[in-house]
Amino acid sequence: MSTLGAVATLRATETGHAERLTTVRHAHVDERPFVLVPLTLAGEACAPLAALCGTDPGRPTLLTVRQPRNRAERFRFVERLAALLLPHIEECRTSETEPYTVGRGADKEERRRSLRAPQLLVPGGESIAYVRLLGRLTRLRALEGPHAVDPSVPALGKWLTWFADRAEFPGSCLLQAMTRLLSAHWATGQSAAEDSHLAALLSWIDPPDRLTGAEAAREAEDPQRFPPAGPATDVVFDQTLYDLMSRYDEAGDDHGREAVGRQIDRELYGQMLPTWDLMWRGVDLLLRLPEGGHVAERWTYDRRLFTEFAAYLDDDGRPQARRDHAVGAARRLARLEEAMARYDAERAFDDPLVMAEYELTGEAFTGVVVARDEDRFLPGARPLWRPTITVRSDLPVRLTAGKEIKCPARAGQKAEIVEVAPEGDGSTVVVQLNGGFNRARKPPAPPGMLAEVGETVTYTSVDPKSMPFALPAEEDTPWTHGGPPRPYEPTDEDAEEIWE
Amino acid sequence: MGYEPRFGQSPFAIAREQAFEALVKWGGYAELIRLLRDQLAVPVDEAGVTDLTEVGGDTNPARRAAETRSLLARLASGNDERLILDRPLLTLEVAGQTAYLEPQAVTHRVGGKFYVAEIRSFPAIDGQTNPTAVAQTAKQAAVSVLALRRTFEQLELDPAQIAHEFLLICPKDFSNRPYGRLIDLRQELDALRFQLTRLRRADDLALALPPSATLDTDREEGELDFSVGALDAFYTPGCLSFCEMARYCRDEATACASPARLGSTVRNTLPGVDSTRTALAYLGDIHAPGLTEAAAVDRLRAADRLRQLRRGDVA
Numbered sequence: 001m002s003t004l005g006a007v008a009t010l011r012a013t014e015t016g017h018a019e020r021l022t023t024v025r026h027a028h029v030d031e032r033p034f035v036l037v038p039l040t041l042a043g044e045a046c047a048p049l050a051a052l053c054g055t056d057p058g059r060p061t062l063l064t065v066r067q068p069r070n071r072a073e074r075f076r077f078v079e080r081l082a083a084l085l086l087p088h089i090e091e092c093r094t095s096e097t098e099p100y101t102v103g104r105g106a107d108k109e110e111r112r113r114s115l116r117a118p119q120l121l122v123p124g125g126e127s128i129a130y131v132r133l134l135g136r137l138t139r140l141r142a143l144e145g146p147h148a149v150d151p152s153v154p155a156l157g158k159w160l161t162w163f164a165d166r167a168e169f170p171g172s173c174l175l176q177a178m179t180r181l182l183s184a185h186w187a188t189g190q191s192a193a194e195d196s197h198l199a200a201l202l203s204w205i206d207p208p209d210r211l212t213g214a215e216a217a218r219e220a221e222d223p224q225r226f227p228p229a230g231p232a233t234d235v236v237f238d239q240t241l242y243d244l245m246s247r248y249d250e251a252g253d254d255h256g257r258e259a260v261g262r263q264i265d266r267e268l269y270g271q272m273l274p275t276w277d278l279m280w281r282g283v284d285l286l287l288r289l290p291e292g293g294h295v296a297e298r299w300t301y302d303r304r305l306f307t308e309f310a311a312y313l314d315d316d317g318r319p320q321a322r323r324d325h326a327v328g329a330a331r332r333l334a335r336l337e338e339a340m341a342r343y344d345a346e347r348a349f350d351d352p353l354v355m356a357e358y359e360l361t362g363e364a365f366t367g368v369v370v371a372r373d374e375d376r377f378l379p380g381a382r383p384l385w386r387p388t389i390t391v392r393s394d395l396p397v398r399l400t401a402g403k404e405i406k407c408p409a410r411a412g413q414k415a416e417i418v419e420v421a422p423e424g425d426g427s428t429v430v431v432q433l434n435g436g437f438n439r440a441r442k443p444p445a446p447p448g449m450l451a452e453v454g455e456t457v458t459y460t461s462v463d464p465k466s467m468p469f470a471l472p473a474e475e476d477t478p479w480t481h482g483g484p485p486r487p488y489e490p491t492d493e494d495a496e497e498i499w500e
Numbered sequence: 501m502g503y504e505p506r507f508g509q510s511p512f513a514i515a516r517e518q519a520f521e522a523l524v525k526w527g528g529y530a531e532l533i534r535l536l537r538d539q540l541a542v543p544v545d546e547a548g549v550t551d552l553t554e555v556g557g558d559t560n561p562a563r564r565a566a567e568t569r570s571l572l573a574r575l576a577s578g579n580d581e582r583l584i585l586d587r588p589l590l591t592l593e594v595a596g597q598t599a600y601l602e603p604q605a606v607t608h609r610v611g612g613k614f615y616v617a618e619i620r621s622f623p624a625i626d627g628q629t630n631p632t633a634v635a636q637t638a639k640q641a642a643v644s645v646l647a648l649r650r651t652f653e654q655l656e657l658d659p660a661q662i663a664h665e666f667l668l669i670c671p672k673d674f675s676n677r678p679y680g681r682l683i684d685l686r687q688e689l690d691a692l693r694f695q696l697t698r699l700r701r702a703d704d705l706a707l708a709l710p711p712s713a714t715l716d717t718d719r720e721e722g723e724l725d726f727s728v729g730a731l732d733a734f735y736t737p738g739c740l741s742f743c744e745m746a747r748y749c750r751d752e753a754t755a756c757a758s759p760a761r762l763g764s765t766v767r768n769t770l771p772g773v774d775s776t777r778t779a780l781a782y783l784g785d786i787h788a789p790g791l792t793e794a795a796a797v798d799r800l801r802a803a804d805r806l807r808q809l810r811r812g813d814v815a
Contacts, residue, residue, distance in 0.1 A: 003803040006769040009762055010783070011804075013776050023812050043513030045623035045674050123730055136625060191737035238510035321628045352593035356806040360799070395802070 004358045008187035015214030018186040018204040023353045025289035025335050027181055028299035030119040033090055035060075037123055037272045038130050040231040041068040042238055046133040048077045048258045049233070053084060057280040066248055066261045075149050078138050082152035085118075089159060092116040093310045099375035117174065117299075117306035120163050121283070122227035123198050123275055124179045128167050130231040130442040131175065135160030139319040145242040154319060161320045162309050169336060171343035172296045174306065178282045179229075184290065189214055198278050201225035205286055229278070237271060254265040292350035294464070298343075321488035327477050328485060349408040357459060362398030364460035365429065369451045374443050376432075378451040385442050388418060388432045391453050391459070397427035405431070405459040410445045410449070412436045415459065420471070431459060521604070523677050524619050529584065531615065532605065533670070535680035537668055538796055540610045547582040547608055548608045552589060561600050566590040569651060576607060576657045582608045583662040590647035596701035603644035613663040615682075620670045624679050629670060634683070641666040642688035646696075665691060705731065737763050771796050 008019040027456045033054045041047035050064040061084055065077045095116040099267060102109050135317035141149040163175040183195045188204035194217070195201050199337025211219070220226050223234045234243070244264050251257035258322035324332060348364070349354040371390040375384040399405065413436025421428045438446045452456050475484045524531045529549050532637050538540045538671045553559065568588040575581055585606040592599050605617040618641050622633045645666065649659040665682045670788065672679035706713075711725035728748065735749035743749075753761040757775040771792045773779045781805050782797045783785040789797040 003769055003799060004807055006766045007783070007800060007807055008801045009766050010776055010779055010800075013757070013762070014780050020811070023810075041512050042510035043516035043621060045625065045671065133625070189762070189772065191761065192765070193737040193740060193763065233510065235508045235510050238512055242511040352810040353807070356803075356810040359806055360803055 003360055004353070004357050005187055005235075005298075005355060012187055012204070013101065013189035014061075014212070016189065016214040017207070018213055020185065020290075021187050021353065022185050022289075023184065024292040024351050024352050024353075025286055026290075026292045026295060026347050026350065027176065027286070028295050028302070029181075029283060030117070031287075032118040032273050033283065034085060035121045035276070035283075036127070036131075036230045037279065038127055038134075039228070039233055039272060040130060041065075042233055042235075044068065046075070046080075046130065046137050048134065049075055050083060050267070051077075052276045053081070053441045057277075057283075058230060058397050060273075060276050062265060062269050062272075064265050066264050067245060071147075075138075075141075077135070077155055077157060078153050079150050082150075082156035085159070086152060087155060089310075092306070097307070105351070111303045112204045113300075114305040115303070119173060120175045121279060122175070122177055123279060124196055124249070126176050127229075127231055128164060128175060128177050131167075132164035135162075135164055136322075140322075147354045154197065155313075158313060158319050165179065165320075166305065169339045171300055171339055171346070172297060174302050178279055179284060182282055184242075185286070190216070190217060196202075197221065198282070200255040201279060201369075202278055202285075206281065220345075226274050229275045230272070233271065235251050236449075240267060251456060263288060263328055263386070278362040292347065294346035294350050298426045302440075318488060324483065325485040325488075327474060331471055331474070334469060334471055341466070342464050342468075346461045346465070348460065348462055349411060349464055352458070355408065355460065358460055358462055359395065359458075361469070363462055365393045365395065365397040365399065365427070366456065367393030367426070367429070368454050368459040369455045369457060370409040370428070372450065374450060386432050386434065387443070387445065387450060388430050389457075391429045391431060391457060392423070392426065393429065394426040396422065396425070397429055398431075399459075403461055404463075405461050406463050407451075407457055407459050409457065410451075411435060418429060509537075513621070513654055516756065520621040520671055520676065520678075521619050523676055527585070529586070531678045532584070535609070535667065535669060536607060536615075536617075537679060539680050539682055542607075542610050542617065545582055547584055549584045549586055553587045555692065563591055565757050567589050572651060573657070575706055576614070576655070577650065578659055584608055590644060590651060592643065592647040595699040596628065596703050601644055603641065606644075606648070607667070609661070612661060614648065614661055615665065616641050616648070616668060617665045617667040617680075619678075620668065623671045624681075625671065625673050627681075629668075635811075636670060637687060638666070638688050639692070641668075641683075642685045642692050644691055645685055645689060647767060656692070668799045731752065734760070736760050768795065769800065771772050773797075 005021060008021055012019045025170045035053060035057075037052040037060075038048065039050040041049045047068045048065055049068055050062070051211070052060045052062055054061045063077055063080050065073050067073055068483040074343050087434040092114055095114050097114055099110055099112050102111060120131070122131065126204070137157070138149075138153045139161050141154050141157065143149065143151055143154070167175040167177075168300050179196050179198050179201055182201055182205060183192070186201075186205050188195055188201060190200065190204065197220070199220035200217040203211075203220040204213035205217035206211045223236065225235050227237060244260060244267065248257060249263060251260055350357055355364055355366075359366060368391065369389050370392045373388045376387050377384075378386050397420050399417055399420065401417050401419055405415050405417060407413060407415065415431050416434060416436040417429060418428040418432045433450070436447045440446055440449075472478075477484050502717075529547075533547055536547075550571060551569075552564055552568055552601050555563050556628070568585065568590060569585070570587060573590070575583060587602055588606050589606060590601045590603070592601060597809060603616045604619045607615040609615060620633065620637055623632055624641070644661055645664065650663045652659040652662065664686050665684050667680050667705075668683050669678050669680045671677065705801070709727060709730050712723075713730060714723055715727060717724065728745075729752070733749040733752060734744075735753040739746040750761060757777040759770045759773065759776050759779070762776070770776075770779050773782075775795070778787065779797075779800065782789050783801060
């Protein structure tokens, strides 16, 4: 957490209400996200127990497994989940498309991407881990042989794995955890560990009348009113469930079994419904925030990746490997780092409250333009037009002469620091503008392209458009690194898992 | 004391744990012996197993501990017996008290070393397990290894015979098939030795309490509250996940505005400041910070000012 975040937390303990960490929303939130509240059976590796899911807040679909020890029942659950999620994905895939270009020059290529992509929302980080595990459990299943499953099972598995992979990338909104989304935008007066409790977190942000966030959060910890958001279940509830499941197994006839089964369904529904409602309250709160400037661009990239993966499934369709090969892992790490840097920079450009953190660390400064030299030319055989502006900042500026900087208000304009001079508590900075005048080569600058005297401007050394570190293409992996990796071939062993 | 602990294990988890342990020990410990062979290259000879959960029908811990010691002495003193100890009982001095420890198994000597084995029911999926669960198990195994070494020292045997690795056994992928890997414990052992020397003796802690203090849960709530309140507590949010007293300590920490209750990241931005109320008073210019806090407070003030300036009209 940043120092500004820590201060916001301190202020929240004072007021008893959550404090905003941002001025805008930095995540794409769909008007119609697919919300999934999963529960798993305690003690087992990813034994699906129940889920409440759908895209309509008023009409969640209940999926339950009345006897999770039964392998067939577990896969019936996956089939039913697939029957809900796969059509939703298909709907996005067959939605309208738009053209876009990749590369430039001779490599230029026209492609199309869907205008819609599915967004999967789960309560917390542990539910993302559950989605990953459920993907791993199902994507390698065989369609023939002794443990054959329905074709929709591995199909769902591949999608879930893809969602979980993308969830690791900062800025990607295809699969998001509600607690993460909320705590990225609000600071509460409690610890991060307590913030992972969805009900308590929402209580800080949006407490009921007559209560402070702090009081409401304490009340929200009562598992009777707000059962754990999952996928782990409440221990006390497990005892109830255990008794019911034992009665289900021992029921004398189908009629009796069905009666107990319905009771199991009711109990599970009661455990998940509060979380389901909280999820939509979170969606609502997030949608009320204005969207940050780069959010649409990042969602566009998500839509492009969605279209590409859908095409991959149509063309090739092999499931993701159990593990990344070395080359793939290295590339993935590089991409993750690049995504992190870009996401951080974009957020700072979109949001002065996020930029404030860079001001505090000395990677940015804000001040008032006190002078400008529009007619400045650099001497030389062909004099170059390089106007300057002089910025007076109230805080000391720690960036030094020669540093390349950019201004969020004119993101296309390149600039560099010519001189920094201390003045009183703050500094005076002379900034040379190296372009971004709509191709003008001599004064006057096109209107609005050059900051006016009296205007407040922010400059930073952080750049969302900085070029990522390039790795050679996968097929050009040198022999010293094992040569091009071989694509993953699923083996019989992958599907061969004993379920007892 | 009005703080109902919300812990305990789900009946599903208990059933699963028991089933898995039974599976590992089924058929004369066939799976355990297979894993020992896989991981430690144990020769194919049959190994015997002694179940130490009771000694001749007696489950008294002292009796079991004594039996464990004598078996260990016999095995370590050169007699090349292939005997696995199931649920041996070890003792270790912790804070002046004798603690009993029960590792799931200690192997017979393999290549001159004894190994501790722990059976857990969390899965290893594609060779990867939940790191928190593994760290917890490693900590427990390290305590057992340390107890074994102390026992060997007391028996005047070479403690170097105890391996600094332990065998972790857990279910493979989504199945029930046991899977095992050796895990190095040197780091945990060092940390543990350090912690044990720093632990205050329970007797010393008791001395600081008033004579009327009690921890008897049958006594009146006020009395109990008074005694617990007299003890120092170092609450951090991590306590919530394992300690039955965490909610009590959290209320105490909230009452005295301890920064640690907000987690280590907030705590670290407030070096030398022991209350969030003080920190807020510094921000409001009500208090002037001392020399030691000045640098941190300056940074906080700068951050607070920037926050006010950049928030715009955000509520």
